[in-house]
Amino acid sequence: MATAGGVIPAEVPARHELAQQYAGLYATLQSWALPSDATGELPAEVFTALRESGVLGAAISIEHGGLGGDARLTNRLIEQVAAADPAVAIILFQHYAVSARIEEWGTPAQKARYLPRLASGEWLAASAWSESGAAADKRNLSTKAARTAGGWVLDGAKAFTTGAGLAHLYLVLAQSSEPAGAATTYGSDGQTFYLIESDNPGLVADTGMDLVGMRASATGFVDLRSCRVDDSAVLGPVGEAVRIISGVRESGATLGAVSLGIAEAARSLALAHARRRGLAGEQAVAYRLVDLASKVAAARALVDSAGRRDSADPGTLTLHSKLVASQTCEDVVQEALRLLGSAGFLREHPLNKLARDARAVGLMGPVNDLCRRLVSTQWAD
Template identity: 35%
Template sequence: MNFDLPPDIEAMCTALTAFARRDLNGPAHDFDSTDFRRRWLLAGKQGILGATVPEEYGGSGLDAVAAVALFEALGSGCADTGFAFSAAAHLFACLMPLVEFGTAEQQHRHLPRLCSGELVAAHAITESDAGSDILHQRTRADRTAAGYVLNGTKVFTTNSPVADTFLVQAVTQPGGGFFGLTAFLVPADAPGLRVGPPYAKLGLRGSPTAEVHFTDCPVPLDAVLGGEGCGASVFTGSMRWERICLFAVYLGAMRRVLDDTIDFVRDRVQFGSPIGEFQAVSHRVVDMITRLESARLLLFKAAADLSAGRDCEVSSGVAKVAVSEAAVQLGLDAIQLRGALGVTDGVAETLLRDALPARIFSGTNEIQKNNVARALGLGRRRPTR
């Protein structure tokens, strides 16, 4: 069992952390679409946005383990966790389904400009009454002579206010269950597609999110991704990548805040001594390190399963829960160790705000536990001999 990354990946991660720290940090509070686009192009040129896309389509062809290492480095260097989150959602929820399910024509048409940062992608799937329950969506795609017509509304769509391309899930066979959904590639300027105002969010403020409305939106036949009825498969494939690789951003963010916290407790003097000498403080720091390192090992194990083509239903679900819960608790600990300074604007409170949504998106932690339990066969009696 080798815990060391290859030297070329280590060098890439070191360079990326420095690059992100220097060039990818944006406005602390107010989202600026122009600045977002500027940084997006820089991220594309650096190879972040197409890291796991094959080289023939403009990507770097990295596997899931290297991608986790890369996005951990991005989260460490980029204090704007929302921007790093947007980059990960773009790549793992949108581009990787194109790699897995797209036709050669779709791949050559879309992927190079999505990898370069010229275009931004968004995956429109969540609805007000169909979040975790994706098979009960109401957005319809009705067949016409020329293709399909979309009608419906998506909510909480990451990147939608700045997106150029949407991966949209819609019902093509009502009551069809797993085979009733179909995925479509829809340009942002399609007639009948309208993006609502960005949400004001608790955290991840550097990642723009909004509703997407479809009103008699025409979609040609060649916009179907993976064939009619394959939408749920497309979604499942995207979640395999997202639930593992996206959460690497939080590993980097936790490392950044942990390092800052260690420096703080070394320098902060109370009662004539650095507070790091107090057992209550030092033990809390050790607990923070333990949570981070444990979550990190689980996430890299899940990435190794994905890279090797093994079933990662259990490992990805457990890792997603571990990373998100560790991030929330590490944020709380970082605030507590700073005392009153912890509740003022700074790295600790920012991590906590950015971490809280991680327990919800990509399937809530409760849903992850259901998925793991189902994969283990819990709730079913073993057959008698």
């Protein structure tokens, strides 16, 4: 299905009238990308377009009002949204991640309460895992969850929460008991996930974080101050969040899709510049443009492979897809800037925004060095 902004993935069921809605979202994102980056705020028009686009339900089953898509679909949608505005693609990625975890680990009551709202766009979901004082591997969490009669009390602070202040539902990672065993590569035992709604008086979101890249992603802090929840808020087994975390990679959903969208946008900008200057037919320029297209195509093939889970070890394939796509993205953006010459020195040129956003993906969880460690630990004796 073709739209004014791109091609809707073939995986979208024909019964969904998604093409027109998606075209509207894409056009809105393109019109607001640079102003949003300048202010560091996501305009209400963009947030409304996202919620009305129909894409928020891609990772949710048809039974609960979604598209019933897998990682192939969500990766492709994230790529295309990232080509228009990477910051919104990051918000969408986190929404998909939480939705998929509820589909996989949620109780019937949790699925009935949350999934229809997340699929329709009535609610947006966000992940609150990271902390300023904790390492990238989430082993040393200061956020604690204390058991009470019939529930829990959470205290702590989360940082780098994408969609903070916009989300209606947060997936919060907390230490619910002291670790008893050896540390894992990512997270530790005694950690539990909690689904906490934004109107809980013990949860306070703050979007005051001034980022260099992904500035309109509403990334900020989430404070938990004697935040009380009952047992129905627990997602998955108590104390076994590491099982859920490891399953995220196994799904094939990858932040490499965001990098891929950024790389495609940079390639398109370089080609448009060459055409305006009458250089696209010059062999030296044309060959460099071909190389850019080849790099993007190779990264796309790996991201698609991860989405299809084309491996006996899909988790490792997903990690490779993030590493390769994010590094390729930074290379493509820098080469596109070199092709622009002096025009690339203009602060307001879209490629400079893409360069900042490209770098940001490598620093998002799991950060690239943690991806390397997760892969390399398989080779240890």
